[in-house]
Amino acid sequence: MADTKTDNKTKFIKGYTAMVLSRTLDKKIVNAQRQGRVGFYTPTMGQEALQIGAGMALEDRDLIYGYYRDVPLMISRGVPIETILNQIFGNSADISKGRQMPSHFGVKKFNFMSVPSPVASNMPLAVGAAYSIRYKKENKIVLSTFGEGSTSTPDFHASMNLAAVFNVPVVFLCENNGWAISMPVEKQTKVEIWTKAAAYGMRGIKVDGNNMLETYEVVSDAIKRARAGEGPTLIDAISYRMGPHSTSDDPSKYRSQEVTEGSENDPITVTEKLLKGMNYIDDKFIESIKAKTQKIVDDKFDECEKIPPPDPATAFQDVYKNMTWMLSEEVGGIL
Amino acid sequence: MADTKTDNKTKFIKGYTAMVLSRTLDKKIVNAQRQGRVGFYTPTMGQEALQIGAGMALEDRDLIYGYYRDVPLMISRGVPIETILNQIFGNSADISKGRQMPSHFGVKKFNFMSVPSPVASNMPLAVGAAYSIRYKKENKIVLSTFGEGSTSTPDFHASMNLAAVFNVPVVFLCENNGWAISMPVEKQTKVEIWTKAAAYGMRGIKVDGNNMLETYEVVSDAIKRARAGEGPTLIDAISYRMGPHSTSDDPSKYRSQEVTEGSENDPITVTEKLLKGMNYIDDKFIESIKAKTQKIVDDKFDECEKIPPPDPATAFQDVYKNMTWMLSEEVGGIL
Amino acid sequence: MTTMNMVQAINQALSQGMAKDTSIIMLGEDIGTDGGVFRVTDGLLSKFGPERVIDTPLVELGIIGMGIGMALNGLRPIVEIQFQDFIYTAMDQIINQMAKIRYRSGGEYTVPMILRTPYGGGIKGGLYHSQSGESYFVHTAGLTVVTPSNPYDAKGLLMGAMKTDDPIIFLEPKRLYRTIKQEVPEEEYTVPIGKANLVHEGDDLSIITYGSMVPTVLDAISKNKVNADVLDLRTLLPMDRDAIFKTVEKTGKVIIVHEAPRTLGVGAEISALIAENRIDYLQGPILRVTGPDSPFPYRMEDYYIPGEKRIMDAVSKLIKLR
Amino acid sequence: MTTMNMVQAINQALSQGMAKDTSIIMLGEDIGTDGGVFRVTDGLLSKFGPERVIDTPLVELGIIGMGIGMALNGLRPIVEIQFQDFIYTAMDQIINQMAKIRYRSGGEYTVPMILRTPYGGGIKGGLYHSQSGESYFVHTAGLTVVTPSNPYDAKGLLMGAMKTDDPIIFLEPKRLYRTIKQEVPEEEYTVPIGKANLVHEGDDLSIITYGSMVPTVLDAISKNKVNADVLDLRTLLPMDRDAIFKTVEKTGKVIIVHEAPRTLGVGAEISALIAENRIDYLQGPILRVTGPDSPFPYRMEDYYIPGEKRIMDAVSKLIKLR
Numbered sequence A, B: 001m002a003d004t005k006t007d008n009k010t011k012f013i014k015g016y017t018a019m020v021l022s023r024t025l026d027k028k029i030v031n032a033q034r035q036g037r038v039g040f041y042t043p044t045m046g047q048e049a050l051q052i053g054a055g056m057a058l059e060d061r062d063l064i065y066g067y068y069r070d071v072p073l074m075i076s077r078g079v080p081i082e083t084i085l086n087q088i089f090g091n092s093a094d095i096s097k098g099r100q101m102p103s104h105f106g107v108k109k110f111n112f113m114s115v116p117s118p119v120a121s122n123m124p125l126a127v128g129a130a131y132s133i134r135y136k137k138e139n140k141i142v143l144s145t146f147g148e149g150s151t152s153t154p155d156f157h158a159s160m161n162l163a164a165v166f167n168v169p170v171v172f173l174c175e176n177n178g179w180a181i182s183m184p185v186e187k188q189t190k191v192e193i194w195t196k197a198a199a200y201g202m203r204g205i206k207v208d209g210n211n212m213l214e215t216y217e218v219v220s221d222a223i224k225r226a227r228a229g230e231g232p233t234l235i236d237a238i239s240y241r242m243g244p245h246s247t248s249d250d251p252s253k254y255r256s257q258e259v260t261e262g263s264e265n266d267p268i269t270v271t272e273k274l275l276k277g278m279n280y281i282d283d284k285f286i287e288s289i290k291a292k293t294q295k296i297v298d299d300k301f302d303e304c305e306k307i308p309p310p311d312p313a314t315a316f317q318d319v320y321k322n323m324t325w326m327l328s329e330e331v332g333g334i335l
Numbered sequence C, D: 001m002t003t004m005n006m007v008q009a010i011n012q013a014l015s016q017g018m019a020k021d022t023s024i025i026m027l028g029e030d031i032g033t034d035g036g037v038f039r040v041t042d043g044l045l046s047k048f049g050p051e052r053v054i055d056t057p058l059v060e061l062g063i064i065g066m067g068i069g070m071a072l073n074g075l076r077p078i079v080e081i082q083f084q085d086f087i088y089t090a091m092d093q094i095i096n097q098m099a100k101i102r103y104r105s106g107g108e109y110t111v112p113m114i115l116r117t118p119y120g121g122g123i124k125g126g127l128y129h130s131q132s133g134e135s136y137f138v139h140t141a142g143l144t145v146v147t148p149s150n151p152y153d154a155k156g157l158l159m160g161a162m163k164t165d166d167p168i169i170f171l172e173p174k175r176l177y178r179t180i181k182q183e184v185p186e187e188e189y190t191v192p193i194g195k196a197n198l199v200h201e202g203d204d205l206s207i208i209t210y211g212s213m214v215p216t217v218l219d220a221i222s223k224n225k226v227n228a229d230v231l232d233l234r235t236l237l238p239m240d241r242d243a244i245f246k247t248v249e250k251t252g253k254v255i256i257v258h259e260a261p262r263t264l265g266v267g268a269e270i271s272a273l274i275a276e277n278r279i280d281y282l283q284g285p286i287l288r289v290t291g292p293d294s295p296f297p298y299r300m301e302d303y304y305i306p307g308e309k310r311i312m313d314a315v316s317k318l319i320k321l322r
């Protein structure tokens, strides 16, 4: 018991630290974008607790099929912030070689599948990966994330039904931040997202996504079931998109801000209160971790910003294993 | 009361007569296909009660967005069997000018929208038509039909959610015949079809699709609600595909026949028993109507078979309102 | 006359069209309250109300399918797809439904609708916010494919499209949304669909292009004093064959410029039409200056989109001949 | 050597491939118990079991998406789409996922998978069971597009595809499934992807074709004693440019034959490649004999599919020159 308690303490403090890092990085990137130092970004502010809660429940070997708003999840998995920043800059150190728009990450080493823009289109892939896990008798599960707006898509429907029919080890985590750009969830669909699971004979469950601990519990349970061959779960993690949809978006056109930084529904506030209540952290710790983190983020940002762009020639590689004659010829005319 | 009873008697006998006509025509076409006189067909045997029950609940002005297995529905609507047969032959009297494969009907005069092959693809159109009905303040509803296998498609999901969100006057009739070619419904999805409605905040209801009267009641109720602005309903009408999927299919490869003609689950047997029980019909009537119908079908079939094919030039019209120069040129080289 | 950019011109066309014809109705993601992610539909919701300017759930095939159903029942829907890159989720509705209903119903049912969508690179959108997928539509009989290269054409072509009885794919070169300002008449007018526009005249060679590449081509030839015909196709399906042949007959030297990948890009069809019908007039190879056969990169987008250097390389090659 | 039709040859390739490589796994509608609607997968379920021969629910985008996910995690899935006409429901998965994952992940993730599907007319299938949609794929960088014209090639190309590390669209000309029987080796062999096949030699002109049209072209020229090179492309993306140029250099007269609609059909790209690179060798126009720019009709399919008359009209036109 004592051990579990110590374990939990370490784990939750680590989670909180990851939240602070996520938030600090998020604000840094958003500010840098306003200064023209970054091209584009989809802020994650407000979704830290649910992503990190979920991340804590995963094993390193598990596969993630995420979406464009998953920086905290990556951080909780241990992806270095340089990796994230290099993608944001699309510089020559970027794993995806400067090809993808910022926020479209992919880090195979951390089993974080490359993110596409068409929403929910990673979901059917997650189901296939989960099928192959079982086929190959690997002890892994797949976590697939997406927004609540994405539940309206073809890919959501296909994936839910296929995952249920084939009973594969996948956990669907709906990051329900209440908005799909300007569309509130109430206009997206008439029901609560978690209730949609029943239409596929799948377990569906709602969780307070502002509560890292609760999310951790619920995701852990779903993962345990998936690992035991008991099939997929849809988790509806309720949170709020505190930022704009993206740095190109102006939310004042369509909503009034309901959760602001530091307010009682800010997941960071919630977590601080929880962990303070458990006597895991105190104000001094909070202050020092925030200051330390800010310094790290500032430094890393400057470092990564200085990395030169990729060699233009690399922009046209990896279309196939071997470059086609057409592309060689075309690239010859370009470079 | 007496009036309703007489009304019902007339209506139900008409329904039964339509069932006999459907069945007779169905068998005629299937046999003719075996003799090489027809190119292709999707038999409707087993789905007469539910289609005709639904057809009886509609007003002529209502719109139907159906699928390729809806001959009984067309018959119940009063579409002449010549119209059906001419489509089957793709002859010069065919409304769709010999362009569509048999079973892909379309008769604007009877508000029966032209049927595409990609399953469920008519459903989003039905939702749009229903929206436009409300927008134009027309007193109509839309009936959209599809098989239970089609509930796995993107189009089903899109249509269910949009219809619910916009609360439009559409009734979705799932003709649940238990099979999607070789795929039994149990392997198509883990739940009963009608329960899927809840995932969209829509009313869902199951009905014995072998019972014309019950189907009539249930569809009538759904239509009444739709007409009153109370929104869409998903009806799961349970029946059995007594024939092969199509004349190209050999069901013995994947199933044993569970309902045969004249057996107690044959909807015609069911209806005869019901109407006999109500003293609406008797054996003599049954015998005579069957004989009469056979004669009509045989005659009409021979008549329509004799109608010459369309003028080849017509095969390339109606791509646009005005033929493009490319097509004129191409057709010039063909004819 | 007012000076307008393309966003304003399209907005005005929509506004005037809807004011006049109540059968015109709009659907799309974020087109209402938000006014569209590119602000093209700004203000329309308040003018025409939520029954006519419909914010939809996130499902392209559903909203295109709904549009088709509306068109079948007497309306003239205009559907906005947020980025052309996302349209593939609705491809079956476009190819198998929208494009084929008139035909398959023997002409009984028709689909007068417009599908508007921004396309092309130049906004640092990477793989999924930069595609030029016009070929997928141009290969699809039953569709009409239109793309303006300036505000005047944008308004005029769109007003023309609103009066057309067949489905139209209206491709908006997003890079030009705000870069060109032009005098645009306040009153209604139409630019005919199916007719190309000779935007520059010259004798030495012909450059055939459209949409986003037109200003690039015009800049390149004016900067380098190239004496060229520049043909802006405006409609990609059906193409204005006569205008193409006329300039080929005149100059005998052809360069085709587009941003989409080369293999089976629209340039392939232009080239094939010429090689099939006007080969005797040619004084050199038909050159294509296009996007490469690869996805669209984020950081290196200026290498992807054809620019002055590549256009001038092709010009030099042809000028040198004879 | 055994005499086989194309269905048997493909079945044998699948069976041999799966026996050797347990990472090969199949998914599709009705491919298991039923053995596929064209019986191509007959017997594979009983040989390899339901874990490897998977009967799926009715959702093309889902099964293609699942295939991609399997490929990402080390398998080599083969997905069957019942008719090519229905593939558009999965177009986003094909264009935006399957074709772009290697690229967008910087080469970290790859998608070794095969998407098999029957295409083309000739079975009285009307609008939705007859389409030749190869252009949609050939325009999509990242895909490899293959189509055999005979049982020998079908087996060899498929065995080659099973060893390829990028996604392959394997188009099976359904009209030829059972019409041609041929000696096919029992043992494994591969036909190289990316290489065309000169199936007939002659000096007067070149006919470039592929898939379903190859036998029609061969019949027409043999019946009419035409002294032509006939090039069977076999791979449509990337095309065998060298083979195309070689025959053009030899004869100077080119006819392209395919069943897909003309506008932006594969013929457009062939023609454009020639007009761009070998125009000096041409002794006449590059002619295209193709399906018309319309949907595919049921009753009149023989008018749609190019036949002897139209091929010979083009031949006569070119032969007359000089």
Ligand SMILES: Cc1ncc(C[n+]2csc(CCOP(=O)(O)OP(=O)(O)O)c2C)c(N)n1
Pocket (backbone or CB within 6 Å): A069, A117, A118, A119, A146, A147, A148, A149, A150, A151, A175, A177, A179, A180, A181, A241, A245, C029, C058, C060, C082, C086, C089
């Ligand atoms: C298929 C598709 N259609 C449209 C878009 C444009 N788009 C990007 S994000 C977004 C809203 C997504 O909302 P949600 O799924 O709730 O995720 P969130 O952004 O709120 O995290 C839209 C419409 C897209 N990326 N993909």
Ligand SMILES: Cc1ncc(C[n+]2csc(CCOP(=O)(O)OP(=O)(O)O)c2C)c(N)n1
Pocket (backbone or CB within 6 Å): B069, B117, B118, B119, B146, B147, B148, B149, B150, B151, B175, B177, B179, B180, B181, B241, B245, D029, D058, D060, D082, D086, D089
């Ligand atoms: C999108 C699509 N995929 C595949 C097919 C091939 N196909 C035709 S009917 C059918 C089964 C449909 O089953 P269901 O919806 O239950 O209708 P039923 O035929 O049983 O009446 C399939 C797979 C198709 N027509 N459309």
Ligand SMILES: [Mg+2]
Pocket (backbone or CB within 6 Å): A147, A148, A149, A175, A176, A177, A178, A179, A180, A181
């Ligand atoms: Mg959201």
Ligand SMILES: [Mg+2]
Pocket (backbone or CB within 6 Å): B147, B148, B149, B175, B176, B177, B178, B179, B180, B181
């Ligand atoms: Mg069924």
